[in-house]
Amino acid sequence: MEGATVPSVAARPPIIPSYLTDPMNPEPTETSFSNYKIVAKRRESETIMSLELTPVCGSAIRPFIPGQFIVMRLPDPSGSGNLLRHYSISSSCRLTHRFRISVKREMPPPHLPDAPEGVGSSYLHNAEIGTVVSLHGPRGEFCLDRTSLRPVVLLSGGVGLTPVVSMLHELASDTERPVFFVHACENGRVHALRDEVLALASSRSGIRIHFCYRVPTDADEAAGAYDSKGLITKETLQALLPLDDYDVYMCGPAGFMQANYSLLRGLGIPKQRIHYEFFGPATVLATDDERPSPAETTIPNTRPSPAPDPAQKDESAEVTVSFNGSAAPIPWPDGARSLLELAESVGLEPPFSCRAGVCSTCTSRLLSGEIEYFEEPLTPPGPGEVLLCCSRPVTSLEIAFP
Numbered sequence: 330m331e332g333a334t335v336p337s338v339a340a341r342p343p344i345i346p347s348y349l350t351d352p353m354n355p356e357p358t359e360t361s362f363s364n365y366k367i368v369a370k371r372r373e374s375e376t377i378m379s380l381e382l383t384p385v386c387g388s389a390i391r392p393f394i395p396g397q398f399i400v401m402r403l404p405d406p407s408g409s410g411n412l413l414r415h416y417s418i419s420s421s422c423r424l425t426h427r428f429r430i431s432v433k434r435e436m437p438p439p440h441l442p443d444a445p446e447g448v449g450s451s452y453l454h455n456a457e458i459g460t461v462v463s464l465h466g467p468r469g470e471f472c473l474d475r476t477s478l479r480p481v482v483l484l485s486g487g488v489g490l491t492p493v494v495s496m497l498h499e500l501a502s503d504t505e506r507p508v509f510f511v512h513a514c515e516n517g518r519v520h521a522l523r524d525e526v527l528a529l530a531s532s533r534s535g536i537r538i539h540f541c542y543r544v545p546t547d548a549d550e551a552a553g554a555y556d557s558k559g560l561i562t563k564e565t566l567q568a569l570l571p572l573d574d575y576d577v578y579m580c581g582p583a584g585f586m587q588a589n590y591s592l593l594r595g596l597g598i599p600k601q602r603i604h605y606e607f608f609g610p611a612t613v614l615a616t617d618d619e620r621p622s623p624a625e626t627t628i629p630n631t632r633p634s635p636a637p638d639p640a641q642k643d644e645s646a647e648v649t650v651s652f653n654g655s656a657a658p659i660p661w662p663d664g665a666r667s668l669l670e671l672a673e674s675v676g677l678e679p680p681f682s683c684r685a686g687v688c689s690t691c692t693s694r695l696l697s698g699e700i701e702y703f704e705e706p707l708t709p710p711g712p713g714e715v716l717l718c719c720s721r722p723v724t725s726l727e728i729a730f731p
Contacts, residue, residue, distance in 0.1 A: 361465065362402055362463040362464060362465045363384060363385075363386075363463070363464065363465070364384070364385040364386075364461050364462070364463055365382040365383060365384055365385060365461070365462055365463075365464050366382065366383055366384075366385050366459060366460070366461050366462075367380050367381070367382055367456055367457075367458055367459065367460045367461075367462065368381050368382065368383050368427060368458065368459075369381040369458065370456075370458060373431055373521035373522055374518065374519045374520055374521040375518045375519055376433050376434050376436075376488075376519050376521075377431050377432065377433050377434075377488060377519070377521040378431070378432055378434065378453065378454050379419065379429050379430070379431040379432075379521075379522075380429065380430055380431075380432065380453060380456070381420075381427050381428070381429050382427060382428060382429075382430070382462070382464070383426055383427040384426075385461060389425045389426055390424070390425065390426060390427065390428050391466075391467065392422065393418055393422055393428070393466075393467035394422065394467070394472040394473065395418075395422050395472065395473045395492070395495040395496040395498065395499045396417070396469065396471040396472040396473055396492045396493075396495065396496055396578065396606070397417070397418060397466065397467035397468060397469040397471070397472060397492075398415045398416055398417045398418060398466060398467065398468060398469050398492070398606075398685075399415065399416060399418060399428075399430065399464045399465065399466035399467055399468070400413055400414070400415050400464060400465045400466050400468065400687050400707060401413070401414050401415070401416060401449070401462055401463070401464045402462070402463040402464065402465075403448075403449050403452050403453075403462065404452070405448070406448060406452075412448060412449055413683075413687055413688060414449035414450075415466075415468075415683060415685065415687060416430040416431075416432060416491075417430070417431075417491040417492040417495070417580075417606070418430060418467060418491075418492070418495055419431040419490075419491040419492070419494050419495055419522070420495060420498070421495065421498035421499070421502075422495065422498070422499060423498070423502070430491070431488070431491045431494075431521060431522065432449075432450050432453050432454065432488075433450060433487070433488035434446065434447065434450045434451060434454045435447025435450045435451075465707060468685060468686070468687070468704065468707075469606070469685060469704075470703070470704065471492060471578070471580070471604060471605065471606040473496045473499055473500070473578065474576060475499070475503070475504070477506075477576050478506065479506070479573075479574050479575055479576045479602075480506055480507040480508070480509070480573050480574075480575050480576070481496075481500060481506055481507070481508045481509070481575065481576050481577075481578065482508075482509045482511065482570065482575045482576070482577040482578070482579075483496055483497060483500075483508065483509070483510045483511065483578050484511045484512075484561075484577060484578070484579040484580075484581075484589060484593075485511070485512050485513070485579070485580050485581050486512070486513045486514065486580075486581025486582055486585035486586075486589075487513075487514055487515075487519070487581055487582055487585070488521070489579075489580035489581030489582065489585070489606070490512050490521065490522060490526075490580070491522075491580075492578075492580055492606055493510070493578055493580060494522050494525065494526060496578060497510055497526065497529050497536075498529060500536070501529040501530075501532050501533060501536060502532075505533070505535060506535070507535045507536075507537075507573075508535065508536045508537070509537050509539070509569060509570060509575075510526060510530065510536065510537070510538050510539070511539045511541070511561065511566075511569065512526070512538075512539070512540055512541070513540075513541040513542075513543065513560070513561050513581070513585065514540075514541075514542065514543070515542065515543050515544055516542045516543070516544055516545050516546045516549050517542065517545070517546060517548060517549045517552075517554045517555075518546065520540070520542075520554075523540075526538060537569070538556075539556045539557065539565070539569055540554070540555045540556050540557075541555060541556065541557045541558070541559070541560070541561050541565065542554070542555040542557075542558055543558075543559060543560065545558055560588070561588075561589060561592065562592070563592050563595060563596065566592060566593075566596060567596065570596070574602070575598060575602060576602055576604070577593060577598060577602055577603045577604065578604050578605070579593075579603060579604070579605045579606075580605060580606040586605060590603065590605070601664065647660055647661075647725075648660070648661040648722050648723075648724060648725050649661065649725045649726075650668065650671060650722055650725070650726045650727075650728065651725075651726065651727045651728070652672055652677055652679075652728050652729075652730065653677075653728075653729050653730065654727075654729070658725065659671060659675055661721075661722055665721065666703075666721070667703075667717065667718055667719060667720060667721060668700070668715070668717040668718075668720050668721060668722070668726075668728065669681055669684065669691055669717035669718040672717065672730075679691055679693065679717055679730045679731075680730065680731060681717070681718055683718070684718045685704065685718065685719065686702070686704045686705065686706040686707055686716055686718060686719035687707045689706070689707075689708055689710065689716065691716055691717040691718045691730070692710050692714050692715070692716055693714065693715055693716075693717055693728050693729060693730035693731075694713060694714060694715075694728065694729040694730070695713055695714060695715040695726065695727075695728060696726075696727035696728065696729055697725075697726065697727040698722060698723070698724045698725050698726035698727060699722070699723040699724045699726075700715050700720045700721065700722055700723060700726065701720065701721060701722075701723050702716070702719055702720050703719060703720070703721060704719035705719075706719060715728065717730065
């Protein structure tokens with residue numbers, strides 16, 4: 330792409346174990362889709378099915394870091410092409426010739442009983458062993474940091490447990506760090522991978538498990554299948570977590586994420602210690618004191634002054650971003666992740682979908698300046714275009730989005 334710089338590593342790169350070889354920067358031949366075969370299926374709960382996949386060509390799988398996901402290309406039942414869906418890897422990264430995804434079947438909401446089921450999840454739940462699917466990856470920055478010595482909190486809701494189970498595999502086998510695995514779901518009927526988590530916890534000391542069922546069944550009550558009932562509360566976390574400096578990895582539905590992010594911040598956990606996988610506006614997770622004031626989010630819709638001559642560029646000048654002709658360019662803050670999140674942080678609403686460089690929904694016009702990608706786009710944008718969700722500025726920018 331003209332005017333763009335592609336870095337050799339991702340921004341805020343995960344720590345890569347010695348047995349991996351730069352998985353965040355694939356060779357060109359590895360950036361396309363490959364054919365994988367479903368070799369095993371296992372029902373994990375009433376709603377979640379696990380599928381094991383292996384390369385059709387018989388080669389080893391591409392190494393991944395616990396927390397990453399794959400992008401799967403599935404046939405559109407309308408016959409109008411293909412669908413792209415992303416699924417977190419739920420298996421151990423020590424496996425070399427197969428990996429597992431655990432897929433929740435998306436049913437119509439109760440208030441729309443005639444709505445169709447989720448197309449991708451229905452296809453995979455019904456797929457037979459031997460079915461060949463096309464996939465790309467692994468991708469993603471929601472990755473376990475293996476250099477940290479801090480205790481770990483793995484916090485999940487519903488099917489959001491899939492990437493943190495992969496992390497638990499790694500933590501159970503390669504470190505003595507204390508681990509607190511906290512999972513919330515409706516009840517035992519929809520609780521997936523329960524026995525696997527308990528087995529990992531029993532494999533060494535220092536791993537503590539807590540299951541919270543919102544509405545336990547009579548069978549759950551009789552079996553003592555849960556540790557707390559209702560929603561995860563501040564009191565629950567205070568009783569479970571000793572005073573310490575934690576690394577938190579969190580994944581789950583929007584409401585779960587918002588509520589528990591606030592709880593964690595209320596317990597004094599710094600936001601830079603809270604890592605999350607969340608395919609929605611990042612500002613949803615902000616607590617009241619983290620949200621910009623109305624004055625800070627007002628961006629006048631007037632044209633900026635002409636960009637300076639690059640030959641006269643001051644290397645010490647502050648990097649700023651102007652969206653849709655804003656008169657007050659926005660300084661790029663230290664630690665910011667993406668141009669999409671910067672736009673959202675000041676009250677703008679660029680189009681987006683995957684937030685992972687997969688779907689190209691956030692494609693915008695790059696009017697001036699240089700960007701770099703911390704996550705290589707699945708489909709590179711055209712000249713003069715930029716994907717907001719996986720890029721950051723190298724120089725001051727002017728960007729226009731629909």
